[in-house]
Amino acid sequence: MASTTLPTLSDVAKAASVSSATVSRYFSNPDSVATKTAERIRQAVLETGYTPNRLAGSLASNKSQLVSILIPQLAPSLFIETIEALVSKLSSAGCIVTVGVTEFDAAHNEALIMAALAYRAKAIIVTGEVSDEVRKFIRQSSTTAIEIWDLPEDPIDIAVGFSHWEIGRSLAQFVRSRGYTRPHFVTNPGPRGIKRRNGFLEEWQTGTGCDVTESLMQLPFQPGAARRIFAEIQRLEERPDVVLCGPDWMAQGLIVEAMHFGLRVPEDIAVIGFGNSAVASEMRPTITSVDIDDQRIAETIAEILLNRDRGEEIREKVVNTGFKIIARESA
């Protein structure tokens, strides 16, 4: 059983028969001490159970290298590629990154945020809705809060994202420029999905005076979703000539269904995805999709955290990292 008090740096120094300064030096730069000494310190750390460098003293100094990322669902999730880029970038910058899964549950989201604050996380990265009470609570803390994947007017602290309404609008322009006349929009009913849908519908109706047919996805994403939505499309009076699918996996699923029922993609029915995940370039036909710049989001966040560490003021509270429509074979 572990002891109930945390071992200290001097416990390690004692066990390794070196000075506390040497142990300190080892933690900030292992190469700065002799190899044999380094190995002795490493052994002492393991023997004593001393918490390694970054986390040590986090409660005392109110700082840690812990970063907590909260997402609604693991997979299939639109966020996964952004989160992967973030985990990779922040981990290589020395952060201890953990991912919390909220399951679209507000109370659960709140509990994970409170846990991160209790552990004095350096940063919380959120993708879901945050209640006014919890927003206030986060603002009182010294934890950096970064909302990603949207451009809120009143961010809790900092936001790094892009305009979903603009994505919808650009998709409508793209679809029109390709000569399609009967789009079908598959709406992801989250707040961001609704914005994309509204951007698309407004632009399409203004530009063409025509209507759009629609299907609603379910959250959390359910098995069989693509089959169900394709069946819905098949039941329409007139078949759409292009389907805007939300996530690429939904686009992939619709292509599989379309081909199974003898339709050619894009000749009989075109398909557009969202997220530009690996599957978009791997599917046959390859999938036209919306690319959001995961790397840029990750780099922007790493830079913000670094600047905060240095005590610099963050002037730009809402960072727009943009998006791109990538045209491929499917539309």
Place this chain on the structure above:
Amino acid sequence: MASTTLPTLSDVAKAASVSSATVSRYFSNPDSVATKTAERIRQAVLETGYTPNRLAGSLASNKSQLVSILIPQLAPSLFIETIEALVSKLSSAGCIVTVGVTEFDAAHNEALIMAALAYRAKAIIVTGEVSDEVRKFIRQSSTTAIEIWDLPEDPIDIAVGFSHWEIGRSLAQFVRSRGYTRPHFVTNPGPRGIKRRNGFLEEWQTGTGCDVTESLMQLPFQPGAARRIFAEIQRLEERPDVVLCGPDWMAQGLIVEAMHFGLRVPEDIAVIGFGNSAVASEMRPTITSVDIDDQRIAETIAEILLNRDRGEEIREKVVNTGFKIIARESA
């Protein structure tokens, strides 16, 4: 900015103008106090920044409801469905669950384990390799360690999984019973993937006296993997009649490639996946796959944690949750 000392239960009691005993009662069972009092306490918790019930006092009591799950990669990952079942089960049991992503990096895996121990996690759930030193370190702690997805001979603490060698063996028997004669095995080069491969090869060669052709996947999973492996298969002197694919997404990718090159699945080339993820029953043709019982793994782990909480001794240190081959259209 937050104060550097954690607010206490009595801070909350003072702010809510109730006794500490009432606050305590509220945390163990909110319904046991009057609605108005409960609301006052909730407000006081938010005002003071008191850490909610489960985490409170975790450092003092050496216990928390924090569960840390470590996986090598978010998506595409073989583990995702097991992790989702676990997150859901443990969250509804009142745990604060976080997922750490190790990126197949031993040092990073170690840092995440140490962080979980430093935060006095109730449990660490690991899928990757753990060095002897870190094993010793975990054993000295009061944290429950659960290795999942394998049946190690000498578990760190407790293991919940199944036999990958047996899966390989059963797949060989299945393939033979279906009359296939030229299997191609796509090996996932992780320790578990190697065991499945060895089980398959030993059983196949013993049973038939024949050879097996092979491809090696890369870890972490790379975009374009299915295309590359299908191209490898196309270059073989004789085309295999069945391909054992590892993850279902690889099976899906191979089916897409095969159909693109005019081959019929399963008539010209049969395909078998692993993991029985949603895609297996959604693909056209549906994919024959190996089902591992995610729900049973999650329930077993929840029960183990509950029993430890109650102070019961865990007699069964290695729990075999088994597997099933699900025959569908693709083989």
